[in-house]
Amino acid sequence: MCVAVPMEIVxxxxxxxxxxxxxxxxxxxxxxxxxxxxxxxYVIVHAGYAIEKLDRAEADERLALFVEMxxxxxxxxxxxxx
Amino acid sequence: MRYVDGYRDSDAARHIARxxxxxxxxxxxxxxxxxxxEVCGTHTMAIARHGIRDLLPENVALCSGPGCPVCVTDxxxxxxxxxxxxxxxxxxxxGDMLRVPGSExxxxxxxxxxxxxxxxxxxxxxxxxxxxxxxxEVVFLAIGFETTAAPLAALLATAAAERAARFSxxxxxxxxxxxxxALAEDPEVAVDAFLCPAHVSAIIGAGAYAxxxxxxxxxxxxxxxxxxxxxxxxxxxxxxxxxGEARVVNQYARVVKEEGNRKAQRVLxxxxxxxxxxxxxxxxxxxxxxxIRERLAELDAAHRHGVAVARHDPEPGCLCGDVLKGKILPxxxxxxxxxxxxxxxxxxxxxxxxxxxxxxYRYAR
Numbered sequence: 004m005c006v007a008v009p010m011e012i013v014x015x016x017x018x019x020x021x022x023x024x025x026x027x028x029x030x031x032x033x034x035x036x037x038x039x040x041x042x043x044x045y046v047i048v049h050a051g052y053a054i055e056k057l058d059r060a061e062a063d064e065r066l067a068l069f070v071e072m073x074x075x076x077x078x079x080x081x082x083x084x085x
Numbered sequence: 086m087r088y089v090d091g092y093r094d095s096d097a098a099r100h101i102a103r104x105x106x107x108x109x110x111x112x113x114x115x116x117x118x119x120x121x122x123e124v125c126g127t128h129t130m131a132i133a134r135h136g137i138r139d140l141l142p143e144n145v146a147l148c149s150g151p152g153c154p155v156c157v158t159d160x161x162x163x164x165x166x167x168x169x170x171x172x173x174x175x176x177x178x179x180g181d182m183l184r185v186p187g188s189e190x191x192x193x194x195x196x197x198x199x200x201x202x203x204x205x206x207x208x209x210x211x212x213x214x215x216x217x218x219x220x221x222e223v224v225f226l227a228i229g230f231e232t233t234a235a236p237l238a239a240l241l242a243t244a245a246a247e248r249a250a251r252f253s254x255x256x257x258x259x260x261x262x263x264x265x266x267a268l269a270e271d272p273e274v275a276v277d278a279f280l281c282p283a284h285v286s287a288i289i290g291a292g293a294y295a296x297x298x299x300x301x302x303x304x305x306x307x308x309x310x311x312x313x314x315x316x317x318x319x320x321x322x323x324x325x326x327x328x329g330e331a332r333v334v335n336q337y338a339r340v341v342k343e344e345g346n347r348k349a350q351r352v353l354x355x356x357x358x359x360x361x362x363x364x365x366x367x368x369x370x371x372x373x374x375x376x377i378r379e380r381l382a383e384l385d386a387a388h389r390h391g392v393a394v395a396r397h398d399p400e401p402g403c404l405c406g407d408v409l410k411g412k413i414l415p416x417x418x419x420x421x422x423x424x425x426x427x428x429x430x431x432x433x434x435x436x437x438x439x440x441x442x443x444x445x446y447r448y449a450r
Contacts, residue, residue, distance in 0.1 A: 007127065007283070007310035009088050009340075033209065035239050036349045045088065047287060047340055050229075051207030052236035055287040055346055057088065061339035066091040069313055073096035 009045035009057045023048060092311030101316040102140045108323035109142030118144040119326055120275055121319065122268070122411045124261060125282030126153035126439030127310050133444035135312045137319075145323065148411035149441035151264055152282060154229045155181050156409065156433040156440045157364040160397035162228075162257045163187030168392055169224050169255065170200035177211035178226040180204045181437045184430065188397045208240050215252035224386045227254035231288040234258040234375050235349040238356040241377065241384050245356075253386040256376055257394075259362055261285050262293050263373035269301040274410050278304040278322040280315070283337050288353075290345025291335040302331040309337040356381060363396050365433055366406030405432035408441055415445040422446060 010023035010030065023032045023046060033052045034040050045057035112119060123129060129149045132138065138147055151157045164187040170176045176192065183193040183202065196202040201221070205211050208225055215223035227237050237254065244252050261282060268274050281294055286307045294305040304325035308318025318336050325332060335341055353375070362374025377385040387394060399405060403425070404418040415421050415434065425431040427443050434440035 007131075031207075033236070033239065035243075036235055036346065036352060038348050047284060049232050049284060050236040051209050052239060054232065054235060054284065054349060055340050055342075058339045062088055065339060069091055069094055069097040072100040073094050076096040076100040 006048055010048055012040055012042055012044045012046060012053075015040065015042060021053075023053070089311070092309070092313045094313065097313055098140075098316060101313065101320055105140065105145075105316065105320050105323060106142055108320060108327050109145050111327040112323065113142070113144050115327075117326075118146070119277040119323070120146045120148060120411065121278045121280055121322055122148050122150040122276045123280040123282075124150040124152040124265065125280075125285065126156075126437065127284075128152065128280065128282065128308070128315065129441050129444050130439050131310050131312065131315060133448035135315075136448070137312065137315055140316070141319070145319075147280075147319070148276075148414060149408070149444075150268060150276075150279075150411050151364055151367060151409040153434070153437050153439045153441070154233065154259060155185055155437035156405065157259060157367070158182070158185060158228050158257050158433065159363045159365045159394070160186060160188045160399070161363070161395040162255070163191060164189070164397070165387065165392045165394045166192060166224070166226055166255055167195045167200070169386060169390055170195050170202060172390065174222045174224045174386075174390065175201045175203060175214065176224055176226065177203045177205050177208075177214060179206075179228075181439075182226050182228065185433055185436050186400070186430070208237055212240060212244055212249060212252055215249055220251075222251045222253070222390070224390075225252075225254045227256045227258065230259055230261055230282070230285045231353070232282075232284040234260075234357060235288050235346070235353050238353045241356045241381060242352060244384055245381055249384075253384050253389045254377070255386040255392075255394075256357075257362070258357065258375035259364065260289075260359070260373055260375060262289070262297065263370050264364065264367075265294070265297045265305075266301070267367070267370045267373070268410065269297060269303055271410065273412060276303065276411060277326055278306070280318050280322060281305050281307040283307065283309050283314075283340065286335075286337065286341045286345070288346050288349050291333055291341055291343050293345065294333045298331045298333045304331045304334070306334040307337045307341055309340065364409070366399060366409045369396075400431050403432040405434045405442070408434050415442040416449075418442070
């Protein structure tokens with residue numbers, strides 16, 4: 004079972020281990036599968052390991068697309084007198 | 086949290102659903118009904134939970150393929166784990182393996198009879214247990230796709246580096262691209278397009294599906310796990326089918342790169358090597374498994390403890406194999422919801438929370 008939600012790296016310790024936070028809960032995360040990770044990066048965690056970083060530019064671009072879709076949808080619904 | 090809520094907006098969902106309807110109508114004008122398959126247990130759950138099938142046109146079917154690692158684990162593997170427990174090993178496992186039926190029983194029953202079976206949330210706990218266990222051997226049940234194999238390969242490398250005594254893994258790793266190729270080649274399976282898994286793809290990269298799209302002419306679109314991600318993936322596949330295209334499209338570029346996670350791939354290749362693997366309900370698929378390399382054989386529980394993993398046929402009447410191949414939906418099995426329920430599972434698709442039968446049972450009733 005995959006944890007779909009990205010977690011934020013809030014601590015980077017010695018030995019390639021860090022701490023990630025999700026909704027106020029902190030988890031120990033092994034960073035050994037990533038080339039490079041910085042504080043504030045969002046990561047996907049699986050089986051206790053960070054397996055990939057979230058590309059925030061891509062994430063924001065996609066969110067903007069969804070906002071635009073929602074705007075179109077609401078506009079059309081309002082215009083239709085529903 | 087913006088990286089969650091933004092992907093669940095209901096107005097945006099309606100917008101994409103309308104475009105899915107448009108693509109479905111284009112296909113219908115050509116008299117075409119199509120079958121999409123997702124191959125990821127977390128997609129299975131999300132699709133059931135968010136009622137995504139209700140948004141699809143009548144000529145579009147969405148079935149669940151062999152995307153749940155527990156579901157495709159052969160009964161013989163469970164038997165080997167029980168045998169190791171009987172010999173005194175501490176069995177460490179993710180929780181959903183405990184009720185998977187072996188040929189004669191499951192690990193939960195073995196535990197009730199005195200076997201030491203420990204549920205771990207993180208596999209590193211199993212190695213910590215081995216360091217602390219004193220005289221007992223600890224065996225971690227290492228099942229999963231590339232997403233899980235990469236962390237477990239890293240843990241095996243750690244165990245090798247510290248010369249961990251008393252620690253090994255019983256492996257039944259599976260890899261997704263060979264399974265997709267086997268499904269594409271199976272004349273009994275009629276799949277028009279694959280909705281490709283999110284986090285498997287984070288490891289192997291979008292490029293890994295190019296041979297499936299290229300050789301078999303089957304569109305492959307990678308989607309994230311949020312409802313809008315899945316809907317966009319479905320829209321993309323339907324538009325490809327309506328346009329007569331078969332490409333790999335990455336709709337989860339915020340996490341999945343074309344080349345995947347190169348470092349994870351290196352760790353995987355250092356520790357594990359491809360082998361033929363038995364998929365419950367499907368059979369042996371060449372090159373679809375990963376086993377511990379010979380130089381690390383002491384970390385391979387089957388080698389270390391001299392236990393053989395035999396193959397077993399499924400329960401008579403259990404149609405999990407047909408469900409895993411997408412030939413029938415869970416409700417098409419005569420045992421579904423009657424003889425086979427989450428409380429009394431007969432087949433593995435009902436055991437795991439992310440099995441397609443369990444997901445159907447939980448959300449569609």
